[in-house]
Amino acid sequence: MNKRTLLVGLLMGYGLLWTILAIAPNDRQDWLLENLLALSAVAALLATYRRFQFSAASYVLFTAFLSLHAIGAHYTYAEVPFGFWLQEAFGLSRNPFDRLVHFGYGLLLAFPLRELLVRLADVKGWWSYYLPVSGMLAQSGLFEIVEAVVAQIVNPELGAAYLGTQGDQWDAQNDMIAAFSGALVCMTVVLLSAGREWRNRKGRPQ
């Protein structure tokens, strides 16, 4: 498939999903808060498209993550039905959907970050696997900070819903662990596939 067609398809698919989920969210104010960053990200991707084009794979990953986030925003994270199903299936004490999306954040977005660093900063070798993991962890930490600030500023009830701590005192740390392990998994996969490519190029097919 042509890359351009794919991108238009992704944009339309996301637009459609987003519109459906925007019609009747569980909590309009929380939905608005959650979508501030998501929409800024989409706008930034569109605005920088001419100057910096990610690979098709990266755009697919972006769309996958943003779709997950749109679902979380529609139901509010603590009340996503799929999360409740998981909670029952695995006997968990809380709805794990937000933790899952934190993991997805590391898993899906470490690859685009690596691409950005490799192409923009000419990062090579070991650094090109370490820096994306460090970067995802840093962003995850920044997100927890922003979350804390927002929660303290806006009214406490909405803060709790937005924050999604669900009464867990280690929530911030667990969220960061999730993003960190997601990024680690992603970089391991990239490293393995790079190793295979390298071996193939050497004329020793796997």
Next chain:
Amino acid sequence: MILEIFSDRLHTADSDGTLIAAVWRLPEWIFNRGNVVTGNKRLLTGLVVWYGLLSLWVAYAPADRQFWLLSSILPGLLVVVLIGTHRFLPLSPASYVLITLFLSLHMIGVRYTYAEVPAGAWLEQAVPLGRNQYDRIVHFCFGFLLTYPIEEMFRLTVSLRGWLLYYLPVMTVLGLSGLWEIVESWVARVVHPELGITYLGSQGDVWDAQKDMAAAMYGALLSMAVLLWYRRQRLRISPSVADRSH
């Protein structure tokens, strides 16, 4: 040793003519000596001796032996790595001084345990802060003091240019800070599960992890702002020295 540095500097400044040039070149001299391994030797020995003496003092009678053991592992490893790499990846004296300064601050926190450092307690009395802020200050210093060494490491090992040279060190510090909070929470959960969030540094604050990370981030941002400002100024005063640091 410091006197030597100054006299050496002023002596060469005489030949250049102006005192302002001497003042401006003093940091430049400290920053750029990094590539000269031999010039570092006396300073490095001094720093290692200082750190060793401080370690002995702390090891003699720490307030909490278990905490001392736990929190001496990582700094010990760092010192070993720095000594091991100083030949093929020599950092500038400025970086080594900054790292030693940070490790010393940490050491003091370990000696008394962070929540009971006298300096912090004194600060709490002088300014009503509600808690001993020493650990928060050290978190800030983690960003403020260690971002420059990280920037230097990037400069020496990766060919970074422009804003990335300032952005990536901040990102790395924030990443490490997040990793630290994760490790801290693990330790708390494993060692003292019944104490939960009241254990380790948090002093009962639910937002402790976020505030610690924010402190490190502000420190990192400030140090990069200072560095950027310093480089701009130096470029204005003598454009010729600008290429040497990049």
